[in-house]
Amino acid sequence: MRSIFSLPTIPFRTAAALLAFIVAANASAQQAAPPTQAPAQAPAEAPANEESRRGVVPHRQQTEHDPRIDTDTGRMLATWRPSTGFDHKHMRLELDFPDLNAPKLKGKESLTVIPIGRPRDRIRLDGQGMVIHSVKVSGRPAKFDYNGRELVVHFSDPIPPGTATPILIDYEVDFGSNRGQGLTWSAGKADADNPTDQASAIHSQGEASDNSRWFLCHDFPNEKLTTELIVTAEDGFEVSSNGRLVSRQSAGKGRTRWHWLQDKPHANYLVTLIIGKLSIIELGGPDSARPGLSIPVYTTIGTEDTARRLYKNTPAMIAYFEKLLDEPYPWDRYAQLIVRDFIWGGMENTAATTMTRGSLYGDDGSQDGLIAHELGHQWFGDLLTCKGWENLWLNEGWASYCEALWEEEDAGSDPDARRRAYLRTVKGWLASQLGRNSSYAPDYPALGSNLVTNELENMAKPDDVYAKGALLIHMLRMRLGDDVFFAGTRLYLDRFKFQHVTTDDFRRCMEEVSGQSLERFFDQWAMRPGLARLNIAYGFDAGSQELKITVDQTQRVDALNPAYAFSLPFFVRYADGPGEYLYLDMDTTHAQESFPVRERPISIAIDPRVEVMAGHNVTKDLEPPEGLGE
Numbered sequence: 122m123r124s125i126f127s128l129p130t131i132p133f134r135t136a137a138a139l140l141a142f143i144v145a146a147n148a149s150a151q152q153a154a155p156p157t158q159a160p161a162q163a164p165a166e167a168p169a170n171e172e173s174r175r176g177v178v179p180h181r182q183q184t185e186h187d188p189r190i191d192t193d194t195g196r197m198l199a200t201w202r203p204s205t206g207f208d209h210k211h212m213r214l215e216l217d218f219p220d221l222n223a224p225k226l227k228g229k230e231s232l233t234v235i236p237i238g239r240p241r242d243r244i245r246l247d248g249q250g251m252v253i254h255s256v257k258v259s260g261r262p263a264k265f266d267y268n269g270r271e272l273v274v275h276f277s278d279p280i281p282p283g284t285a286t287p288i289l290i291d292y293e294v295d296f297g298s299n300r301g302q303g304l305t306w307s308a309g310k311a312d313a314d315n316p317t318d319q320a321s322a323i324h325s326q327g328e329a330s331d332n333s334r335w336f337l338c339h340d341f342p343n344e345k346l347t348t349e350l351i352v353t354a355e356d357g358f359e360v361s362s363n364g365r366l367v368s369r370q371s372a373g374k375g376r377t378r379w380h381w382l383q384d385k386p387h388a389n390y391l392v393t394l395i396i397g398k399l400s401i402i403e404l405g406g407p408d409s410a411r412p413g414l415s416i417p418v419y420t421t422i423g424t425e426d427t428a429r430r431l432y433k434n435t436p437a438m439i440a441y442f443e444k445l446l447d448e449p450y451p452w453d454r455y456a457q458l459i460v461r462d463f464i465w466g467g468m469e470n471t472a473a474t475t476m477t478r479g480s481l482y483g484d485d486g487s488q489d490g491l492i493a494h495e496l497g498h499q500w501f502g503d504l505l506t507c508k509g510w511e512n513l514w515l516n517e518g519w520a521s522y523c524e525a526l527w528e529e530e531d532a533g534s535d536p537d538a539r540r541r542a543y544l545r546t547v548k549g550w551l552a553s554q555l556g557r558n559s560s561y562a563p564d565y566p567a568l569g570s571n572l573v574t575n576e577l578e579n580m581a582k583p584d585d586v587y588a589k590g591a592l593l594i595h596m597l598r599m600r601l602g603d604d605v606f607f608a609g610t611r612l613y614l615d616r617f618k619f620q621h622v623t624t625d626d627f628r629r630c631m632e633e634v635s636g637q638s639l640e641r642f643f644d645q646w647a648m649r650p651g652l653a654r655l656n657i658a659y660g661f662d663a664g665s666q667e668l669k670i671t672v673d674q675t676q677r678v679d680a681l682n683p684a685y686a687f688s689l690p691f692f693v694r695y696a697d698g699p700g701e702y703l704y705l706d707m708d709t710t711h712a713q714e715s716f717p718v719r720e721r722p723i724s725i726a727i728d729p730r731v732e733v734m735a736g737h738n739v740t741k742d743l744e745p746p747e748g749l750g751e
């Protein structure tokens with residue numbers, strides 16, 4: 122997922138406002154949920170943390186108490202992955218939209234699950250604001266409880282582990298109050314200047330836990346299954362979902378039945394449905410940079426030329442990422458669907474990314490960052506999925522990093538031009554983090570920490586999963602070198618495809634290929650909030666022919682925030698001859714070192730390749746010689 126704002130410069134307040142908007146919409150949508158037939162009853166197997174997972178809690182404020190626990194109860198304020206108890210194998214979802222001028226659907230869902238560990242006498246599924254008509258288990262009517270948020274289906278006899286069990290749920294949903302969560306319905310506007318907007322439209326948005334507003338599921342990323350959607354709607358509309366189109370047939374009475382199949386497992390939050398009067402252009406084909414893959418763009422009727430111009434690099438990006446990652450594009454097609462009323466910039470639904478209308482504006486190449494980000498997610502997020510939302514940085518950091526990878530490739534074959542283009546994006550992330558991240562433990566959650574009270578916090582914490590996540594990946598590349606870094610990346614993709622990943626999974630792959638212990642690196646950059654802030658002073662001693670460098674870490678340092686350990690590079694230039702790198706190693710708040718140099722330097726560049734996530738304040742209080750500057 123990516124914001125509608127350019128992420129390297131997104132102000133925290135804007136992100137927080139967006140979050141507040143989503144939270145408010147969430148709350149109002151829940152209030153507006155239709156009455157349900159079953160009495161509210163807490164399901165016996167609901168995890169104890171269910172309230173904290175579902176609840177809406179404002180971003181944690183600094184208090185005199187330890188913010189990691191609730192002072193009244195002693196409860197740890199953290200989010201934990203919920204248990205499934207079942208292997209979810211396949212969902213066949215039949216949806217009927219009787220009239221696209223109204224935000225209503227009738228659903229028949231067949232979910233096949235297999236108990237894990239011990240015989241199970243019930244299953245709990247997320248399902249928000251629905252009316253449940255009936256439930257069958259293995260073809261026989263079953264008892265159920267539904268409280269407007271979750272459905273508990275009771276089995277007549279406990280079902281042993283390993284037994285594939287089909288659960289059929291007949292339900293309906295009025296999704297008119299949803300905006301940006303689950304299904305969003307856009308009414309047709311008679312006075313619009315194009316046929317797309319004159320008609321109604323529907324789009325989905327699942328991340329984080331909103332697809333359970335239109336189908337029953339384990340609405341958390343730690344479960345994967347194959348899915349198929351069979352959707353009946355009136356003629357004249359395009360209907361798109363994940364995977365490939367199996368069939369498209371007349372359903373009679375001016376209606377069409379669309380059958381989409383995603384036969385490789387993915388997470389429930391990546392299930393998508395788009396309905397609209399849209400025009401389709403095809404960027405794939407035998408002459409494209411990626412022959413053999415369908416690469417359609419669905420766009421507003423009348424904007425085909427614009428979409429073709431702004432999305433034209435997509436096939437080349439796919440081909441480049443496949444080569445670089447040594448992992449074929451995983452899905453049956455790569456569709457990008459530009460829809461209206463979409464509150465995000467892009468959402469990486471499996472094989473079918475949803476895009477903002479804003480992507481139809483700008484000069485050639487101006488949308489490449491967004492396109493590369495969402496495409497990168499097809500590997501990092503969709504093929505490998507964060508196991509819990511505290512691992513979201515593995516999705517978003519990598520997708521953001523793919524933006525820089527494309528910048529590098531798009532710069533051509535000149536190594537200097539490639540490096541400049543790549544580092545421009547990297548420095549944007551650093552500037553963004555320096556501007557908004559003065560976090561420290563324990564008051565702020567770290568990049569990969571689960572010390573948040575609501576999963577939405579993971580998307581807007583100052584330890585930004587986008588910018589800081591991508592910076593961490595960049596620093597690994599600098600530390601390990603290209604060959605080892607990309608070997609580790611390929612190992613990570615190959616080992617965990619179609620599975621779930623944690624920070625440790627990624628670290629261990631990088632350790633395996635490099636022979637390095639990276640625990641300290643990940644501990645301080647992923648599991649501790651904030652970044653380093655440095656006062657730097659240097660001067661040249663003509664007598665000893667030494668360059669003396671002093672560095673002080675000025676960010677908060679205490680028992681929970683020890684000094685960072687790193688090797689800070691200085692690139693020193695001389696009047697004649699090549700320059701050289703000098704490295705100052707430190708794991709203390711203060712370090713000083715004198716480096717023998719061959720002559721008075723004419724300039725010093727501090728960490729020009731961003732090898733350390735740090736801000737620099739050059740004090741030059743060591744009597745810098747004339748002409749010595751940054």
Ligand SMILES: [Zn+2]
Nearest residue numbers: 122123517520
């Ligand atoms: Zn993203």
